[in-house]
Amino acid sequence: MESPRTINSPSEAQTLLARYLHFEISTDLLIRIPEQLLYAPPVKQVLKAAKARKRLFSYDRETNLLRIRGMSRPVHDAAGLLASEFLTSAVSVGFIPPELRKRVLLSTDGHIMTRTRDPGSGSKKLQGWTKYPDTSIAFRADQLLPMVVFETGFAERYEDLRNDASQWLLRSGGKVRLVVLFKIDEDQRVLQSSQKSHDTRRRLRKLVRDYGNDFVKTKYGIESHDDNGADISDAELYDNIRVHIELSDWMGPITARLELWELQDGTPAIRESAVVLPAPRTPVNPKIKITDIIPAASQTEHTIDPHQVHELDLDFYRELLLEGVRSQAFCRAIQHLREDPEPIDSDYIPKLG
Incomplete structure (x- = not known):
């Protein structure tokens, strides 16, 4: 996939966004746009109209990427359905303790992230922004904690998807324990x-x-x-x-792979990976640990066995x-x-x- 298109003027942003939002496009729109342009009246107007129509969008202050989600995302949505099946199965086999099953749920809520300080801003504060997962397994505590985040990249650069994993692990204040990445590619030349x-x-x-x-x-x-x-x-x-x-x-023909990312000595790293398509001859299901899902305080309170794991069903x-x-x-x-x-x-x- 080519790099996201860079937008440098309010009128250019307004035209592109208005045309995209007019149609029921099934793929996401990803553009690189300076943050100050988001506050220009023409851009604010079209984004306000998009919000009123329940169109989902998010802005990453760290990379200046604005993503407008497509009206229908069937390839992306497959990961959300997998997360739902995983949670249902985890509850039915007792992987999630019965007393905690109402505290572990799926969520697409946004979460406040931090970023590194801008040396030129003169401010010592870490500026936040809201990041939205494709879906997450969250834990209900004093606040909703996104413990395991699922992100799908379809016709998206691997570098951008990997950056998503790093941001969740490094900018969530330690809340996110695991990021499950799905990298899906379509062979456009064959198509x-x-x-x-x-x-x-x-x-x-x-x-x-x-x-x-x-x-x-x-x-x-x-x-x-x-x-x-x-x-x-x-x-x-x-x-x-x-x-x-x-x-x-x-x-075109589809290839897909999966990666599980976690922090290792404070650095984002791949814990496990698997080929999804084409299906391997000897498939192995990745494993999610109970400690990925249950916060440390609740593990102690409910006597959680830290060695417990439950598989993601890749056949499904x-x-x-x-x-x-x-x-x-x-x-x-x-x-x-x-x-x-x-x-x-x-x-x-x-x-x-």
């Missing part, structure tokens, strides 16, 4: 090659004829009639599109991830077939005529 093939072009043209709106049909030179209801979307139309799309026309995650890939292909097909008159440039939209 682009597939999109140029005769079979893909033929299939897409048929999809446009059967399910495209009037605007898309006109682009393809397919006759459209105002009274044929082509611009009306309903559940039956979406179900038909889902059934008739070919996965390889919309998604592979199922979830492949389902997410199929859903992502469907989202891309919908965005193409039901395109609005002002499209956003996209790497995955087939350049077919």
Whole structure:
């Protein structure tokens, strides 16, 4: 993936954000923007409107990265479903003690982070910012403690994902004990090659004829009639599109791996790693320790065995991830077939005529 686009003016930021937020894009928008531009009236206005529409976004003061989350993130969401299954299983087998099961829960709440002091600011205070996990296993104490954080990078630079792990471990005041990273990559070259093939072009043209709106049909030179209801979307139309799309026309081959990060002698380090896709011949499930989930004070209070571990079910995650890939292909097909008159440039939209 290329480096995040750098924005240097309020008008440029407003235009890009407004266009992105107008469409139901399924991938995140990640841009690098100086913090002072966030307070410019045009940018504040569009972000305020996004917040009112329940769009999730976060700003990392340490790297100046603004992330707007996509409307639908099926590939990303697979990790959250895995975390949910892990917690359910951990409770059912007694890994989470019965008396603590209502204190351990999943959360996407943001948490205040610190950063290193800016020597040029003249301030001795550590400036905070709120960081949001994809999901976390949190412990209810005097405050909600994000003990284990799950972060997914799909078509995202590994350096950015690794930086997420470092920030959670170093900037959370010792609250986060473990970060589970999922690095997912799509082979765009294979996808682009597939999109140029005769079979893909033929299939897409048929999809446009059967399910495209009037605007898309006109682009393809397919006759459209105002009274044929082509611009009306309903559940039956979406179900038909889902059934008739070919996965390889919309998604390139996926590879995925997982890493567990923790602090070792005060430095973020990989504790364990595993290949997810393609599935290895001898798969091994990573293990989460009970001490990753239960704070030290509660471990003593409830006589926790510090050697207890519980596995992340990677076979189940592979199922979830492949389902997410199929859903992502469907989202891309919908965005193409039901395109609005002002499209956003996209790497995955087939350049077919």
